[in-house]
Amino acid sequence: xxxxxxxxxxxxVLVSMLFLTTISVAHADEGLGLxxxxxxxxxxxxxxxxxxxxxxxxxxxxxxxxxxDSTISDIKYDFETDFNSLSVVLDWHPFGNSFYLSxxxxxxxxxxxxxxxxxxxxxxxxxxxxxxxxxxxxxSGDVEFQPVAPYAGLGWRSNNSEPGWGVALDLGxxxxxxPDVTNLRINAPVDVNSIADVRSYLAEQEEEIEDDxxxxxxxxxxxxxxxxxx
Numbered sequence: 001x002x003x004x005x006x007x008x009x010x011x012x013v014l015v016s017m018l019f020l021t022t023i024s025v026a027h028a029d030e031g032l033g034l035x036x037x038x039x040x041x042x043x044x045x046x047x048x049x050x051x052x053x054x055x056x057x058x059x060x061x062x063x064x065x066x067x068x069d070s071t072i073s074d075i076k077y078d079f080e081t082d083f084n085s086l087s088v089v090l091d092w093h094p095f096g097n098s099f100y101l102s103x104x105x106x107x108x109x110x111x112x113x114x115x116x117x118x119x120x121x122x123x124x125x126x127x128x129x130x131x132x133x134x135x136x137x138x139x140s141g142d143v144e145f146q147p148v149a150p151y152a153g154l155g156w157r158s159n160n161s162e163p164g165w166g167v168a169l170d171l172g173x174x175x176x177x178x179p180d181v182t183n184l185r186i187n188a189p190v191d192v193n194s195i196a197d198v199r200s201y202l203a204e205q206e207e208e209i210e211d212d213x214x215x216x217x218x219x220x221x222x223x224x225x226x227x228x229x230x
Contacts, residue, residue: 031056031161032230035168039223040064042083046225050161054093056100061086072208075139077116079213084109089151098160102153108176112143112216114184114209139205141184143213146177153221159229166227174219181206 031050035058037043042064050056064083069076089104116139153172159165184202185193192198 033227034230035060035225035227037168037170037223037225039170040219040221041085041174041223044223046087048227054096056091056093056160058089058091058104059087060089070212072116072212073205075116075118075205077114077139077209079143080113080115082111082113085149087151091155091157093160098156098158100155100157100160102151102155102170102172104151106149106151106174106176108145108147108149108174110145110176112179112213114139114141114143114181116140137186137188139184139202140187141206141209142182143179143209144182145179145216149174149176151175151221157227159227161229163229166229168225168227170221170223170225172221174221176217176219178217179210179213181209184209 033046033048035046035048037046037060041062044060044062046058046060048056048058062083062085065081067078067080069078071077086107086109087104088107089102091100091102093100118137118139151172151174153170155168155170155172157166157168184206186198186202193202
């Protein structure tokens with residue numbers, strides 16, 4: 001699991017706040033619950049507590065990694081996600097039953113690594129310097145998202161306030177912002193990244209990769225959770 005250095009202080013603060021908040025509400029109310037879930041954000045765990053009638057707070061952690069590929073401007077890119085996030089969500093049961101509406105935020109350390117190969121048969125003019133060593137050259141970089149992502153959703157929980165085992169279903173959207181490509185560079189036996197034409201080409205690739213991954217801006221969240229209330 002990768003932690004960006006720029007996000008580490010905020011991550012530490014948020015973890016501490018979540019821990020202290022959950023502990024305080026757990027002491028204030030007997031409706032403490034634990035959950036294990038799986039879904040579009042991967043596997044995760046949650047700690048929850050009822051704070052007032054029909055309002056429940058949840059704090060959780062999710063982790064997920066998977067790979068996919070896409071061809072952009074005749075370059076085949078391999079993408080590998082590293083999704084890990086910490087969530088703080090409030091659930092409101094407007095009818096006092098199992099149905100609830102959710103709102104909150106995810107501390108979002110989601111990222112995607114990028115690796116591409118230049119086709120030796122299709123060398124862009126900006127990379128003509130690499131024609132003789134194209135089989136040894138690659139393009140790599142990272143894709144990041146905004147560190148705090150708002151969340152909105154709805155769900156159903158079989159045992160909102162009753163002790164014992166239950167199940168819960170979450171459906172929602174994570175607004176994690178437009179993808180931001182960083183550190184995109186050519187990896188080759190000779191460093192060509194300072195050449196103006198190469199920098200211009202990489203800038204174009206950054207824009208095209210961000211456009212190709214634009215769907216990640218509004219990430220669908222669906223999860224099924226096994227819960228236990230004490």
